[in-house]
Amino acid sequence: MLTNVLNLPQPFVDAATSNYRPKDKRYSVTKVIGGTCEAILNKRHYDEIDGDVATQVWAIFGSAVHKILEQSKETDSQLKENWVSAEVGNGYTISGIFDLYDDDTKTVTDYKTCVSWKIIHGEFDDWRKQTLAYCWILRQMGFDACHGEIVALIKDHSQKKAKFEPDYPKFPVYKIGWDFTEEDFEKIEAEIKDWFEMVEREEKKPDDELLPCTPEQRWHKDDKWAVMKKGAKKALKLWDNPDGAWEMAAQKNKTAKGVPYYVEFRVGEDSKCEGYCSVAQFCPYYKATHEC
Numbered sequence: 001m002l003t004n005v006l007n008l009p010q011p012f013v014d015a016a017t018s019n020y021r022p023k024d025k026r027y028s029v030t031k032v033i034g035g036t037c038e039a040i041l042n043k044r045h046y047d048e049i050d051g052d053v054a055t056q057v058w059a060i061f062g063s064a065v066h067k068i069l070e071q072s073k074e075t076d077s078q079l080k081e082n083w084v085s086a087e088v089g090n091g092y093t094i095s096g097i098f099d100l101y102d103d104d105t106k107t108v109t110d111y112k113t114c115v116s117w118k119i120i121h122g123e124f125d126d127w128r129k130q131t132l133a134y135c136w137i138l139r140q141m142g143f144d145a146c147h148g149e150i151v152a153l154i155k156d157h158s159q160k161k162a163k164f165e166p167d168y169p170k171f172p173v174y175k176i177g178w179d180f181t182e183e184d185f186e187k188i189e190a191e192i193k194d195w196f197e198m199v200e201r202e203e204k205k206p207d208d209e210l211l212p213c214t215p216e217q218r219w220h221k222d223d224k225w226a227v228m229k230k231g232a233k234k235a236l237k238l239w240d241n242p243d244g245a246w247e248m249a250a251q252k253n254k255t256a257k258g259v260p261y262y263v264e265f266r267v268g269e270d271s272k273c274e275g276y277c278s279v280a281q282f283c284p285y286y287k288a289t290h291e292c
Contacts, residue, residue: 004053015063016056022046026085027199029096029133032192033126035213036199041279044207049278058155062113065153066099069111077104086140092196098134107147107177108134114152116161119169124150128178132188135180149177212285218270226264227252236261 004013022043031039042049066081074080078100085095100109108131118124131148138145157172202210212218225245226235229252236252239245245263252261273286280286 001047001049002051002053002056006052006054008053012060013053015060016053023093025091026093026095027196029094029130029137032094032195033129033133035217036195036202037210037213037283037285038217038277038279040199040202040210041207041282045279045282048282051278058113061155065113066111069099074100075102078102084134084137084141086137088193088196090196090200092200094133094137094192094196096130096134096137098131101134101138101143101145103143105147106144107149108138108145109149109151110134112150112152113155114174115156116154116158116169119152119154119174120167124176127176129188131178132180132184133192136185136188136192139185146180147177148180149175151175207282208284210284212283213272215270217272218285219272219276220270221268223268224266226266228262228264230260230262235264238266 002013002016027039031042070081072080080100081097082101083095083097085093088094098108099111101107102109110127110131112127127150128148131150135145135148152174154169154172154174157169161168162170198211222240225239225242227237227239227245227248228235237245237248239248242263242265249261249263270289273280273283273290277283277286280290
């Protein structure tokens with residue numbers, strides 16, 4: 001249920017409110033590339049998920065971007081904003097809505113909004129897998145889709161950083177694409193079917209017995225030991241163990257001229273769980289690791 005603590009105008013409320021309702025034995029592409037635990041809990045507790053209109057601002061921004069781009073007229077070879085689905089066995093269905101498919105170029109294009117960090121660090125695995133899954137569904141429908149493309153608008157783009165930092169994206173729009181092979185389609189098909197087989201087993205369990213998402217799905221970061229120079233903001237090096245970090249700091253301090261080096265411990269975290277999962281309050285893993 002959405003609240004509106006800032007008493008924002010009704011158009012904001014309307015834009016943040018979704019008419020979507022979970023369907024039995026149907027899961028979207030975005031859910032399938034995530035964890036089964038999150039997907040099942042989202043379906044079971046959909047009406048209990050809390051939030052505020054103000055926290056949906058970037059979702060509203062993304063929807064506005066899509067709405068503007070929808071205004072263009074597609075050509076005879078293009079499909080725009082189409083809902084597609086494919087059967088995966090035992091009555092289960094994978095579905096999704098891509099932004100554009102061009103049958104001339106065999107390309108699925110999806111529009112995204114993101115922050116510059118994602119571009120700088122090349123965190124594109126989820127984008128690649130999502131467009132690959134869309135292509136796989138289209139191929140089940142008789143299309144010859146074999147390319148994926150993301151056009152991303154960078155929400156926090158800085159012209160100053162673009163000018164002076166070599167690894168920073170030069171424009172507030174970033175495009176990346178992939179050419180998919182038969183091997184890619186065989187792999188994604190196996191992954192999709194394995195995911196639905198697991199979901200079929202997991203759906204029979206109560207919440208507190210669900211298997212947790214994998215470390216990758218939780219965006220897990222291990223504990224790190226950072227070698228720091230006093231006064232510096234960035235670590236000289238991050239270590240997976242304290243011994244290497246302390247040894248490096250000791251070696252640096254032997255030749256340091258008045259500015260000491262030290263070791264800073266950085267606790268690992270599950271970034272998805274802690275800031276981006278809408279069903280964390282129902283998750284057995286989150287309860288076990290984050291609540292006393």
